[in-house]
Amino acid sequence: MSGFIGSGADWDFDALRRAHDHCADIAFGELKLDIYPTQIEVITSEQMLDAYSSIRMPLMYRHWSFGKHFARDEAYYRHGLRSLAYEIVINSNPCLCYVMEENTLAMQTLVIAHAGFGHNHFFKNNNLFTQWTDAGSILDYMEFAKKYIAQCEDKYGEPAVERVLDAAHALMTHGVSRYPRRRAPDLHDEEARAVERRAEAERTFNDLWRTVPGRAAGANLPTVEAERKKRLGLPEENLLYFFEKKAPLLKPWQREILRIVRHVAQYFYPQKQTKVMNEGCATFTHYHIINRLHEQGHLSDGAMMELLASHTSVVFQPDFDDPRYSGMNPYAVGFGMMQDIVRICEAPTAEDRDWFPEIAGSGDGLAVLRDAWAGYRDESFIRQFLSPALIRKMKLFSVFDDGGPELVVKAIHNERGYRAVRAAMADMFDVVQHEPEIEIVDVDLIGDRCLMLQHRVHNGVMLEETETAMVMQHCADLWGYEVKLLETDATSDAVLKRHAASPRRS
Amino acid sequence: MxxxxxxxxxxxxxxxxxxxxxxxxxxxxxxxxxxxxxxxxxxxxxxxxxxxxxxxGLREPQLRHAGSGGKRIYLTPGNKEFVEGDLIPRPPSGAGGRGSQASAGVEGQDxxxxxxxxxxxxxxxLEDLELPDMLRKQLRLTDTFKMVRAGYSVSGVHTNLALVRTMRNSLARRMALKRPSNAELAAREAEIARLLEEWGENGDNPGEDPDEPVSDEHGRLIEELRHQRHRRSRIPFVDPVDVRYNRFRPEPQPAASAVMFCLMDVSGSMTEHMKDLAKRFFKLLYVFLTRRYRHVEIVFIRHTHLAREVDEETFFRSPESGGTIVSTAFEEMQRVLAERFPPDSWNVYAAQASDGDNMPADNARTSALLQRVILPACQYFAYLEVGAEHREQTTSTELWRAYRAIAQAGFPIAMRKVNHRSQIYPVFRDLFARERATREAEVSS
Known part of the structure; x- marks a missing residue:
């Protein structure tokens, strides 16, 4: 290998390519990453703002909320309150990496290592992404979505389309399926199953069962209610899906728009669940690559200093009493844990051997990391791999708040607290715990077609009131009839609060 | 990659x-x-x-947990002194117990x-503002174009083919390139036929091939005929370079059929504050007209005891002082009207700003001029009276009284008083609001 990548603020496409090739040598040779082909796109800061505001998709349908985000991001940016990201990376095949033209060559190298190899590997290998997103077709789908919605605007008017999109966006957090939907059995399946059941019954026949007193005849016939729920596929946690399929008054184009928003929500759901891992993977990768590049003499000392400065600011975790503190930094957690895993594999202490007998001292930290990148999401990754050493290093502690005047320190970074802290941290990054558990439970088909929703309240954490009222209004508009939401306590089933909304006639 | x-x-x-x-x-x-x-x-x-x-109203609502209430566990880094079981007084807000969730939750509400x-x-x-009565009469015309002939062009659609011009070019080219005409070919053929005939009369049998030269003369003629035919096939009758099309270009119709007269009192009785108000009003009017109507003429007239038509720059910037004779402004306006804007082909609008003072002897003349000359020519006349900032006017000024009498007699004149700069924009909107304009138009029609 030869060639100095270069330094300074100026770069050209040859230098970019050279930087990429050097990164690739290390990424494939040492880290053994497996990536989609990369497409690096050079953009201006304005285009970066554009991409920001349209939820980081290169193609997006039109909606006022994106204009709002753009106006705000632009104002922040102009006032210097916020700087722009150095890159944006899209989970697609080929993997699109947007890099800003203002970046220095050293910065571009970092960005290519971070996004083009780190994120890219994660997208291609993590099972949440491979199961739930289709990187090959997302751009085509968005192209279709954009066109379709533009056509709807032409045909039915912008206000009508906007109403549907507003409603759909309000339900986006609850437009995600967490489990694969069961396929409706067809006749062939039913028959096969009947045969199998009979064979099983014959194999396990025992006359003794006849003597056991049975249930009263008809007791296990489904009730009217159960039958109705089964027909409607209730309970259903994917609200957008339910409205798309079952809302009686929607027009086909409205259903299609709900479907589009639902697909977008589903596409982004894995990213929400893997912030720590995704950023950790990318940060770990770029850190490894730039260090190797520096050792091999491809990066000058000056460039290395620049990169280290920006690397440190990315993984900086302020303490809770620091004015800069705004929650846990996923970069810091992810990078810290991954470095820690490598340490455990290569230089374990006695404590590590107790806590991680399977991997401690295995010697190949990168292999363990690749497995983790493929198989885990934030919550399970933390529950599995957060080590006492890191808990001590970050001085993590958990605080219990029951609404009283004082908070109680529940667990700290000591022998008694490690497991509690680890569990609290895992819960904190568990998307499921942060999003209210809401299901559609019933529809009054015979009466006034009122739709019933239920929020199962855990630990007394209720819904935010004003916004819930607005979302309920959107639900009612989509459903076309009255909608009720009950907040019931998960343990006692007591109804804590009721919300209701009737559709607006327009 | x-x-x-x-x-x-x-x-x-x-x-x-x-x-x-x-x-x-x-x-x-x-x-x-x-x-x-x-x-x-x-x-x-x-x-x-x-x-x-x-x-x-720009909120993007979502179903989410409330920011407080219930039992929660927070996890934070950077413990310095706490041990298990410590009680921490609840922090006011912000630092400490707030988890990442709370900070994500308030996004978008500020x-x-x-x-x-x-x-x-x-x-x-300037939304919803317009010149009253203009729409019905003339605005329709302001943006129309008429296609007028504008010579010829070498490209165009077939329906616009300029046949005469094309044929003239074709003829010129054919002559210049010496394209053999039908007559020339016919003459040559006739000559060959004559030769053959002579040959036949002389008793010699013509050969099997009619093109076989039977004599030098015959051979020369045949060769020439072939040459001419060849030339004819090479030089077309109408070549693409000959083709011309009639060209049309859109001509904007003379539609600048509205004129706004801005009359401003700049006499000594106007304080700086009043002048500022008046100028603000006219500036607004100016922005409104130049932006909304492409073809509205604006005439600036300012007066003391003398009136003068001035340009925009002078009108808004340069100082002046003197006595007040309002009728001079109307006379100036009358002169300009007669000279450049005959009322039968122009929509005439006027806006006057003054502190209401006038030389007492001039009042009768002012009223008369306004009533007999100005108002009959005007579509709409707006009078803005500017007053001192802090003094409520208790008695009406001379002009106000005079104008009110005219307005009561049913002439299209709108009057407003302004004391403070914050009133300028509302008054302006009031004077030129679209609904009002159309309503009055309906009443007057």
């Missing part, structure tokens, strides 16, 4: 989203625009405007500032 340079992609990808956003936030932005206009000088009106709006472009600002600022 591919590298793609996207920097040259078309800009303004988010423009459509921005338009939707502005439409959505319209009422709030309108309020902000009006507040901004009261605050700052009209002179810099329309350089991009920063407006802050509350994001009520108000935020953004910058409107000059275009967007003026569009909103």
């Amino acid at each position: 591919n590298i793609v340079d996207r920097r040259l992609n078309p800009r303004g990808k988010s423009l459509a989203n921005r338009q939707r956003f502005i439409r959505r936030a319209r009422s709030q932005i309108m309020d902000a625009v009006r507040r901004a206009s009261a605050k700052q000088g009209i002179a810099d009106l329309g350089s991009g405007e920063k407006v802050g709006i509350a994001s009520d 108000s935020f500032q953004f910058v409107l472009t000059r275009e967007e600002f003026l569009d909103l600022f």
